Amino acid sequence: MTAPGSAAIWTMPDFDEHERVEVIHDRASGLTAIVALHSTHRGPGAGGTRFWHYPQPLAAVRDALRLSRGMSYKNALAGLPLGGGKAVVLLDEQRTKTPEMLAAFGDAVEALGGAYVTAEDVGASVADMEAIHQRTEHVCGLPAQPGQAGGDPGPYTAQGIFLGIKAAVQYRLGGKDMDGVHVAVQGCGSVGSGVARLLAGEGARVTLADIDHARAEVLAAQLGGSCVSTGEIMEVGCDVFSPNALGAILDDATIPQLDCTIVAGGANNQLARAEHGEMLRERGILYAPDYVINAGGIINVGLEYLARRAGETCSSATVMERIGGIARTLTTIWEESERSGTGAHEVADRMAREAIGRGE
Structure with a gap:
């Protein structure tokens, strides 16, 4: 795979034996995104999606590589049964983000078959996660009931x-x-x-x-x-x-x-x-x-996702106890x-x- 405007991704300094790097383009919605899975050794690669304007596309690739590796390390040292992944969605200078783009991104996450679990990051909101959730179950940071894990990390x-x-x-x-x-x-x-x-x-x-x-x-x-x-x-x-x-x-x-x-x-x-x-x-x-x-956010939404997939709930008290381990x-x-x-x-x-x- 080749980075936009650059050499092969695996020759980049920030490539660290990443298991998978997907460049996604959906012409109908205008979505261009990169999903990087650094490690799924401990479980599905979990990490937020950054919605950002990158004047140089290579910077988006670099972000995805570095941030996904950070998520592998973060989830591991937080003791979560999750691997490390990250996505970036390339926005225009006006930071345009449409329902069609969110739907297309949800479809792209679903196509990965659960290998990647997305959540909020820079430029993303709980409402965005709700929209993506209409197309895939592999999302966390969804609205939380009082006293329960989830919501804004x-x-x-x-x-x-x-x-x-x-x-x-x-x-x-x-x-x-x-x-x-x-x-x-x-x-x-x-x-x-x-x-x-x-x-x-x-x-x-x-x-x-x-x-x-x-x-x-x-x-x-x-x-x-x-x-x-x-x-x-x-x-x-x-x-x-x-x-x-x-x-x-x-x-x-x-x-x-x-x-x-x-x-x-x-x-x-x-x-x-x-x-x-x-x-x-x-x-x-x-x-x-x-x-x-900075692992508190992924501890919250990660426990939310894991509990929901098991047909259970996780209390915010449990989340706060785990955050105390930081x-x-x-x-x-x-x-x-x-x-x-x-x-x-x-x-x-x-x-x-x-x-x-x-x-x-």
């Missing part, structure tokens, strides 16, 4: 990140609560704003930044925090830098600018390259591997990182690869 993702930040503060700073801890939050969307509210609710001081500066200003006023530009947020002197926007923001240029002790946030693929995790370690910055700390997993990773002298990202990757049958 955002609040559950935010809860896991919040607990991960608390664990990091306790591990590195010795603090048992968040009172007075300064957290710089990059991104004030569904997840970032949820994290900021939870932090402020326990006494943390928050500094916010978002591409929608007005949104960040409103949230900062509500939480008694402050607001800076997106160009300044990574240089803010703070205890914790929490990236909750798009990925690949930790690189050769930005890591030296960090003025923090901890990096812990929900953005996917925060490290531009694997060696940037080692750069953080060399600077003495504690890093929470993104696919570990902090314990992170602490295990940090302890091993300190013992072995290797970066937390390397420890987490090794644990995940062993869990999906790809250990050394």
Whole structure:
């Protein structure tokens, strides 16, 4: 298979023994999508669908490859009997998304025979999942009854990140609560704003930044925090830098600018390259591997899907109990990182690869 405008997909740097990569085009609806299945060793490849405008189609392929691998690792370290998959739907500059496109995408998921289970991601809503569900059973993040798993995964993702930040503060700073801890939050969307509210609710001081500066200003006023530009947020002197926007923001240029002790946030693929995790370690910055700390959303919708397929239900209390395990997993990773002298990202990757049958 060949990536649009590029060489064969399997020659791309982000190709990691992916089991399957499908490029889908439906002329009638205008749908163009990529579904990447990284591993089905533990179960069907589960991961959300990103609806996004990619000026360069190659970037969409790269996203699908990297994000699907992250889902394999995320689901494995969350202890879910699910593999890793991801889809991207390429939208035009106006972000046009039609019922016909959703139906065609649902048909494409159904044609995969249950190998891929979709859910919400950037640009997707619960209503979109309902529309896709009209064409396939292999979808999660559907509307939830009170007290039951499912629905918008955002609040559950935010809860896991919040607990991960608390664990990091306790591990590195010795603090048992968040009172007075300064957290710089990059991104004030569904997840970032949820994290900021939870932090402020326990006494943390928050500094916010978002591409929608007005949104960040409103949230900062509500939480008694402050607001800076997106160009300044990574240089803010703070205890914790929490990236909750798009990925690949930790690189050769930005890591030296960090003025923090901890990096812990929900953005996917925060490290531009694997060696940037080692750069953080060399600077003495504690890093929470993104696919570990941001697993709350997939824990919620994954348990919803698994229960529904078994003809059962799963309570939100069970989901929250499982999300509590994120902090314990992170602490295990940090302890091993300190013992072995290797970066937390390397420890987490090794644990995940062993869990999906790809250990050394």
